[in-house]
Amino acid sequence: MKKRSPPLAIVIGGIASLIIAMGIGRFSYTPILPILQAETGLTDSMAGYLASSNYLGYLLGALLANVCILRKDKLFSLRLYLIINIFTTLLMGSVQAISIWFILRFISGLTSGFVFVLASGIVLDALARYKRPTWSGLFYSGVGFGILLTGLIVPIADSFFGWNGAWVALGFIALAISIIVFLLLKEPIENKHVNRAVHKQDETITKQPALPWLIGAYGCEGIGYIVSATFLVALVQDIPDLSSFPSLSWIFVGAAAIPSCIIWALIARRWGNMVTLHFAFFTQMIGVILPVIFFNTYGALIGAFLFGATFMGITTLVVSEARALTVHRSGNIIGFATFIYGIGQMLGPTIAGWLIAASGSYHSSLIFASFTLLLAMVFLAVGQLRTRKFNKLILENEMLEG
Known part of the structure; x- marks a missing residue:
């Protein structure tokens, strides 16, 4: 059994869990949304509320x-x-009452959150014990694989069975993939020597002036990315050349997301997390605004690709930087950052829904998302300036004391 690489089996099981909980359970709403609106009369504002409940x-x-x-x-x-x-x-494909949809999407979001955090804990702990930390990028590729899968399956299922059948088809596919999770995702056997090394950490508490600005930028990301993650396919459906297959944009998102965490981690190794985050936010901002500037096939698909290439990468970079800044209490800080990020995700679709309903166009929501991502870059820059001033002050004090 050891020859078959236990950490690889655990990573595969983790990927399968993210395909189900994130790719299908959480993000399948995006390619199904325009179908729901066309066949059930779901309004833009109500679509935003439904997304926010999730x-x-x-x-x-x-x-x-x-x-x-x-x-x-x-x-x-x-x-x-x-x-x-x-x-x-x-069940989303079995009922037609919007009130029930709100409950189901809330429960779906709740369980997605549980699965994402629990799977991350199991897989990352296993990779640390087996000394394979760089494999974490493979694990998070599960989100991209799930998005790619939903982009492929939804239009096919809809053509045969309608919006109901799309939900049900994805549900049965998820049920089949869950077999992989049950078979491969296992908690590794405790290794006392590794545990000693893991828990031997620097307990020195140092002030980190960049931290609140980093968390603020992450909150802006929660707002900015989720607008595209919710309304992208619905927007693309209005482009004549893509109206018959709007889910193609979602396929581009998934394909770009699969290798993104690994690529951004490699860039950060060369340039550092903060500089890389600036580049990632700028790239995502371009991806979000591109369909507004170029409302055609090229603008939509290139924008979708840039968006997919950044949203999981930014999460990975923020978590990595938060861990580096607060080694002794990284779990608490990451939890707080996730909370702020989550608030952004709740606000984003609601505000976007209002803007779309008021303007009659998806463009207003993407412009809003782009400005939010620009604000995130400002927050990062302020954090870096504060850090430089703080480090300069410490150096001056040390010189005076010396």
């Missing part, structure tokens, strides 16, 4: 999952929430 659930799930991390039944909890998540997808 993100509220995700926010609560990610926060409450920290309690499960402290318990020994992480794997059982993950499997339980994964099955519930799958059934919410199946």
Whole structure:
């Protein structure tokens, strides 16, 4: 069994869990949304509220999952929430009451949050024990694979069975993929020597002036990225050349997201997290605004690709930088950053829905998202300036004391 690389099996199981909980459970709403609006009369503002209910659930799930991390039944909890998540997808195709949709999307978000945090904990702990930390990019590629899958399946299922069948088809596919999770995703055997090394950390508490600005930028990312993540396919449907296959844009998002975490980690190794974050935010801003400037096939697909290439990468970079700034309490800081990010995800679709309803165009929502991403870059720049001043002050004090 050891010859078959246990960490690889665990990573594959983790990828499968992200395909289900994130790619299908969380993000399948995007390619299905224009179909729902066309066939059920769902309004733009109501679509925004429905998306926000899912993100509220995700926010609560990610926060409450920290309690499960402290318990020994992480794997059982993950499997339980994964099955519930799958059934919410199946039930979305079985009912037509919007009030029930709100409940189902909330539960889907809640369980997605649980699964994402629990799977991350299991996989990343395993990679640390097996000394394979660089494999984390492979694990997070599961989100991209899931998005790619939904972009391919939704139009096919819709052509045969309508919007109901699209939800149900994705639900059964998720059920099949869950077999991989149950078979391969295991918690590694405790290694006392590794644990000693992991827990031997620098407890020195140092002030980090860049940290609140980093978290503020991450909150802006929550608002900025989620607008495209919610309304991209609906917007692309208005482009004549893509109106018959708007999910192609979502396929581009997924294809770009698959290798993105690995690529951004390699760039950060050369230039550092903060400089790389500026580049990632700028790239995402261009991707978001491009369909507004060039409202055609090229603008939409290139924009979708740039968006897909950045949204998971930014999360990876922020988490990495937060860990570097607060080694002794990284879990608490990352949890708080996720909370702020989650609030942004709740606000984004709601505000975008209002703007779309008021203007009659998706362009207003993308312009709003672009300005929010620009604000994130300003926050990062302020954080870097504060850090330089703080470090200069420390150096001057040390010279005076010396």
